[in-house]
Amino acid sequence: MGKLTQDEANQYAEAIERDGYAIMEGAIPDDFREEICAELDRLQQVRPGGDIPPGPFTGLVTRRWFDVLNDGEVWERVATHPGILAVLEKVLGEGFLLSTMGSAVVGPGEKAQAIHVDDGVYQFPRPHPNLVCNTMWALSDFTEETGATRVVPGSNHLPDDPDFSKDYETVPVVMPAGSVAFVLGSCYHGAGHNQSNGDRVALTINYCNGSMRQQENLMMSVHPSRMLTFPKALQDILGFKVCKGAGHMFAQDPRDEMVRHYGPPTAADDYMDRRNALHAERLAARQSKARA
Numbered sequence: 001m002g003k004l005t006q007d008e009a010n011q012y013a014e015a016i017e018r019d020g021y022a023i024m025e026g027a028i029p030d031d032f033r034e035e036i037c038a039e040l041d042r043l044q045q046v047r048p049g050g051d052i053p054p055g056p057f058t059g060l061v062t063r064r065w066f067d068v069l070n071d072g073e074v075w076e077r078v079a080t081h082p083g084i085l086a087v088l089e090k091v092l093g094e095g096f097l098l099s100t101m102g103s104a105v106v107g108p109g110e111k112a113q114a115i116h117v118d119d120g121v122y123q124f125p126r127p128h129p130n131l132v133c134n135t136m137w138a139l140s141d142f143t144e145e146t147g148a149t150r151v152v153p154g155s156n157h158l159p160d161d162p163d164f165s166k167d168y169e170t171v172p173v174v175m176p177a178g179s180v181a182f183v184l185g186s187c188y189h190g191a192g193h194n195q196s197n198g199d200r201v202a203l204t205i206n207y208c209n210g211s212m213r214q215q216e217n218l219m220m221s222v223h224p225s226r227m228l229t230f231p232k233a234l235q236d237i238l239g240f241k242v243c244k245g246a247g248h249m250f251a252q253d254p255r256d257e258m259v260r261h262y263g264p265p266t267a268a269d270d271y272m273d274r275r276n277a278l279h280a281e282r283l284a285a286r287q288s289k290a291r292a
């Protein structure tokens with residue numbers, strides 16, 4: 001897709017405000033989508049099954065990889081998709097941040113996920129300003145059968161967060177591969193039941209208001225010297241841009257001091273040699289903690 005006009009970005013933002021969600025078709029060019037799918041295949045080789053063990057909420061046969069900014073440059077481009085950022089600025093305001101990014105490869109037979117909200121993590125009373133906006137990247141077709149995300153349209157205006165024990169009337173976010181759906185953090189939603197024989201392949205790239213704590217500890221997961229090699233647009237949404245006075249070092253842009261502290265930007269990081277080898281150890285430790 002070409003550059004979004006201000007009018008187009010406003011139209012998406014208005015639909016998101018009204019309905020809690022909006023679909024941007026044709027957002028992911030085929031070559032980019034193929035590159036991301038190849039990256040997910042690679043992740044399945046190096047960290048099989050995803051980075052979290054099976055669970056009732058996150059899925060029993062759903063593969064979720066996290067910490068992906070350490071995996072390769074393609075994720076830098078995912079996080080900074082210009083058309084998406086243009087809409088998010090209108091929804092979340094200036095200085096919004098990348099909050100968490102990962103995959104949601106929903107395997108065949110996975111039951112529908114509990115209906116939830118993504119800004120429940122902050123426990124703010126509703127109504128509140130927009131705190132979170134998720135973007136669901138459809139890398140395969142989202143249909144009712146494949147387990148398209150389900151939403152309760154307009155639920156972003158309801159006075160309470162959803163009750164996990166209740167059933168809600170939902171609609172599937174049907175969209176062809178290559179689309180991206182924006183889902184406001186206060187909109188009731190959840191992954192659908194995958195009744196097909198194949199994977200529903202998706203990314204969930206989640207952003208938050210600049211005053212909120214990021215859900216994934218992105219600023220500690222990537223080596224500071226490597227973050228300095230990232231494109232400025234990515235550094236900005238990781239939290240390097242001083243926003244309304246927040247995020248400074250010595251009352252100035254932190255990048256200035258980081259170079260003094262860590263030296264020139266470099267992608268070298270010894271931990272990368274061990275990171276994938278530690279996959280089984282991480283999962284086993286997590287499972288034994290859950291059993292304790």
Ligand SMILES: O=C(O)CCC(=O)C(=O)O
Binds near residue numbers: 118150
């Ligand atoms: O995968 C989906 O369709 C929705 C995922 C989601 O809402 C979540 O994992 O929080």
